[in-house]
Amino acid sequence: MSTTISQILIILTLAGSILCGKILVFPHDGSHWVNMNVLIQELHFRGHHVTVLRAADSWYVKEQSPYYHSITIDFSVGGDAAFFKTFVFRQLQIRREGSSFWTQLSLDMELGRKFYEMHRKICEMVIRIIEDPKLISSIREAEYDVMLTDPANGGGVVLAHYLHLPLVFNVRWTVHGEAQFAIAPSPLSYVPFPLSLLTDKMTFFERVYNMLFYHLRLFFYKRVVGPHYTALCNRYFGPDVYYFELFQAADIWLMRVDFVFEFPRPTMPNVVYMSCFQCKPPKALPDDLEDFVESSGEHGVVIVSMGTLVGQLPDYIADEMAAALAKLPQKVIWRYSGKKPSTLGNNTILRDWLPQNDLFGHPKTKVFVSHGGTNGILEAIYHGTPIVGLPVVFDQHDNLSRMKYKGVAQVVDIATINQNVFLKAMLEVLNEPSYTINMNRLSRLLRDTPVQPMDNAMFWIEFVMRHKGAAHLRTESYKMPWYVYYSVDVIAFLLLVVSGAVFLIVAVIRCLCCRACRKKRVKQD
Known part of the structure; x- marks a missing residue:
């Protein structure tokens, strides 16, 4: 019996080493x-x-x-x-x-x-x-x-x-x-x-x-x-x-978006969409955060995070944001590592780090205030949390523009922000049901997939390892000169052929007409 178990363990070990x-x-x-x-x-x-x-x-x-x-x-x-x-x-x-x-x-x-x-x-x-x-x-x-x-x-x-x-x-x-x-x-x-x-x-x-x-x-x-x-x-x-x-x-392009986020467009066989591969069901919050969230009552909480790289903002921006957040009936959890804003309200707590995915999945979370990074937007979609966007740099303006077009976000210019404009955008998203309804619809679309995004990503990475690449999925069109890719040479050739044919037909007709005219003059003479 022990020999059999040892053999099984050896086989499993060898199988594992082969797959690694x-x-x-x-x-x-x-x-x-x-x-x-x-x-x-x-x-x-x-x-x-x-x-x-x-x-x-x-x-x-x-x-x-x-x-x-x-x-x-x-x-x-x-x-x-x-x-x-x-x-x-x-x-x-x-x-x-x-x-x-x-x-x-x-x-x-x-x-x-x-x-x-x-x-x-x-x-x-x-x-x-x-x-x-x-x-x-x-x-x-x-x-x-x-x-x-x-x-x-x-x-x-x-x-x-x-x-x-x-x-x-x-x-x-x-x-x-x-x-x-x-x-x-x-x-x-x-x-x-x-x-x-x-x-x-x-x-x-x-x-x-x-x-x-x-x-x-x-x-x-x-x-x-x-x-x-x-x-x-x-x-x-x-x-x-x-x-x-x-x-x-x-060989393989693991794309961190999909067509819940993107507009419809052509794609290629070696593009693998793994949108929200980092998203997962929420875990229980730490006790202090859970107590704070539960204390919000029927109003719920607002989550504020400007992303991994923007831990702090200029004082004039942070003060305007804090003043607006202080006027909300909701409790506010703000990921912020800068100096405490002078206008910070009693309803707001600051944290250096947040369990963002778990907070989005909490039933009392009402709105996400975001800089518009792709990761945060996808997590918000996954959990059905509407957005108030404050884009800072890079692709954030465009990301939030897409969310606004889909009816799940309001966007405010953070550079010129004032508390009245920010508060108005917050109240619009909090009180207008369409933002939550639209976001829940996107969430259902995002989750309704035959293969989980992470499993899809793992399959294709392992596929490339097993087969030493994926050349059969990759087009070689990038090696073509632009005039070949867009068939400019083919179009020019066909135009030349058609032009030549038209020229020849016109020449023949002209020749026949001239000959007929000469015969007519000979008869008249």
Whole structure:
């Protein structure tokens, strides 16, 4: 009997070792790491061995973790909480000065400078990895099965190509903007370019704006990242390798949204939608929070969180927000690490951290005040919590614009906020039932799926490991010149053929007419 049990245990151990894979992760720091870490934890629980590459000054990717082994690169990327706070405060200051063309240009220039520097340092970090003989040899000898990376930076993409590893993206953004525009047909007549604040139902002039905005933003992205990644690819792969083709050659794109959030649009076979993979049923709240929530009575609670990266705001903004929140009959739980606002009401408590998913799932939660990050919006949809949006930077304006269009959010300009405007938006969402009704409808749509998003993501990561890639799902259209992709050469050829045929027919008819006219004149003579 004991021999049989031992044999079974050996078989199970061998089976487990066969199914286990080795995954190399090149993350993007900040809020992007939050959802990457969720995937890493699940991979760990499924028996895979995960190794994460991190910079020495990484502020979210910890060196020690029970879920992964880390390789710390002795290099400073330079992004930390102080840097981001300065950047956000500067953005708000520029917006407060006005909303003219010059204000927008100033914002873009500020953003461009920050991104230019960030991508330069990421490329230098990749060089440091590749040109450290001991480090790169140890990475090769580990024989990883796949590279998992966030293409918001190109470090993992270039490194995967250098190591000849299959490539899986945890993605919504690439270095050239929204990911689906990189690989899927994207007709600008009905696919709004993110950040344009447009919908899929555009007037003529909105379509003009959408096209101009798309080309201007793409030019902006290429100017910011192009010099760094072009130089990096030239250094290791030669001038014939265009850096963005390495992105487009990824095997699987795990997309962090779906069509409850997105507008309908064409997609590709290797795009896997795993919207709200981090969402889950709520757990019990800590005792102090549960007591506070229950004390709200019939009015319920409002949750305020400006996301992972915006722990504090300029005093003039925080004071206006606090003054408005103090006038609500609801209790308020605010994730805030800055100086206590001078106008903070007795109904409001501040916390450095919140169990956000569990609070959204509490029946007394009425409204979510959000900066508009994708993670928070999806969790709010999952739990049916309507939103009051205060967009700060990046894609947040566009995310909240989509929610407003779907009838589940009100949006307020945080840069010029005052307590009256903010309070009016709060009362509108709290007292108008349509916001909750519409959000509950989106929640039902989001949850009604044949496969849970996390299971879907895990299947496709393991699929790539089993089959050493997924080339059969990947189109090679990105290698085509633009005139071939849009069939300009075919159209030109067909026009030439038709024109030639028309010219020949006209020439023949003209010749026959001339001959007939000559015969007629001969007869008359």
